[in-house]
Amino acid sequence: MASIVYRGVGPRIAYERRVACLSQADLARGARVSLGTIRKVERGERGVSDAVLEAIAGALGIDPARLLPERERPDDRVRQAMPGLSAVLVTYEEPEEEQDDGPCRDLPELRTAVATVVEHRLSAQYARIARSAPGLLAELCRALDTAAPGDRPEVARLVVDTCRAADAVAFKHGAKDLSARLLDLMRWAGVQTHDPIVDAAVAYVRAELHFGAGTHAVGLRALERALDRAPRTDSAESLAARGALHMRAAVLAGRAGDGDAADVHLDDARELGDRVPEGVYQGTAFGPGSVRVHEVSVAVSLGDGHVGRALRLAREWKPPLNLPAERRSGFYIELGRAQLWSGRPDAAFASLKMARRIAPQHAREHRWVREDAATLRRLKRADAGSLSSFAEWCHAGAGA
Structure with a gap:
């Protein structure tokens, strides 16, 4: 493209x-x-x-x-892409009737195109994803419909990866219905990979439905069922698949107020993270650093007496550059909330600015950034110009 x-x-x-x-x-x-x-x-x-x-x-x-x-604002470009994604979702199960008039690259070229869109997701380049995902997803659906039996699992995996990238755009820009439909397509394609590691990745992503709906206990149970189905080999991919599910389950448990379950899942994630190098496995960052980021997230999710745990961890450790930008940005967003709750507005604002510096599009579309920027603007008078500029940049107060 x-x-x-x-x-x-x-x-x-x-x-x-x-x-x-x-x-x-x-x-x-x-x-x-x-x-x-x-x-x-x-x-x-x-x-x-x-x-x-x-x-x-x-x-x-x-x-x-x-x-x-x-x-040319990125928000506008993202929203302009939504109808194209919707059109793909209407026709993906009948591409022979609706989608047979477009080009279809060979498998190596499609593999390269999908690797690029995955990299854009990990670095929170949502405008770039919005521009390329509709056409790429339509092309992949055509390719899946015509793929030789031996190629179908890989093409289906490429559909899963592209859906996940498109979903990151839809979910973070508030298009929740479109996000849910993309997750349905992801699950439909995931079944065709016949790969339990892909199934685990789909379950990990689908948990965002429960974050969005506030049904955290239900989402926790869904992830625990996914853990029961997850492969239990000692390969790095299998270990990372289970570890990622435990990380996300820990955060859901924290949001549900179940500290005991959160600690159990964090312990399991930590043990698995120590057995693999930090990396991206089936589209999800996992390893010791990713687990630490989730420790902060769990502490903030539990709130009250647990916030000090997030602050202590942040004093001892900062996310290294080998973590994807979206994950590093998320660490500082969570840390900023902990600092705000503990009465440290200057530190909280510094963390929000760090999150923006690392991944601007991710920070700008994050609901907590908007909420916390609006709170800081109400609480604080020093550095009012910078705070106002930041709040306007992230539309603080819009949906906060």
Whole structure:
């Protein structure tokens, strides 16, 4: 899929560069693009691709959306993709009648395309997913319909991975009905992989339905049933599949107020995490670092006397760079809530800003970021300008 080229961003880049007290040469070095490119972009002589825009924004330490014209905001691009995803979901079981008029790449090319969209999910690049997922998902449904028997399990697995990426966009942007339908497609395709590890991954993702509905105890029971079905070999993939289910079960138990069950699942996740290297297994980050992130999440979920546990862990440990951006951002969002509850608004605001720096689109669409930014703005008068700017950026008060 060709990258979009954005026009009219030059003045915004120049302004943000001056605010950051950087020369054009400094920005070029930080973004790892040529000085000539920076000069031409700022003069309006050329546009910028997604990759260059994100590199420049990274060097400036800001959300790429701040460099875009209003008509190109990521939120708008995400919402524009929703009808395309809905159309795929209407026709996926009958592609021979509705979807036979499009191209279909060979399996290696599809594998590469899906790996890219998975990477975008892990790094919380939701606008990029929104642009590519509808067409890719339609193509994969066509490929699954025509796949040779030996290829069907792999194509079905690619459908699962792409659905999961599209669901991350739908769920985080509040399209809960679309999210539920994507999860149905994921489950339908997952059965066709005949792989219990994929089944475990689908159960892990489907648990978000219970987070969204507040049915935490029901979701906990569903994950415990999934754990009963999960493979029990000593392969890294099997260990990680069970460990991920225990991590998510621990958080659901915490949200349900069941501290004993949360501790049991955390202990099991910790034991399994110590047996595999930190990595991404069937689309889910798992390992010792991921378990620690979930320890903070469980403590915050339990609230009250457990918040100190989150603060103690954060004093001793910070998420390393080998964790996906979305997970690292989530750590600081959870930590910010613990700091806010413990009467440390300055630290809470610093954590929210760190979450934004790591994964801007993830932080901006997170309900807790909006709630906590709105609370901080009410409680705090110092640094009011920065707080107001942050609150406006994440639409604090909108649905909080």
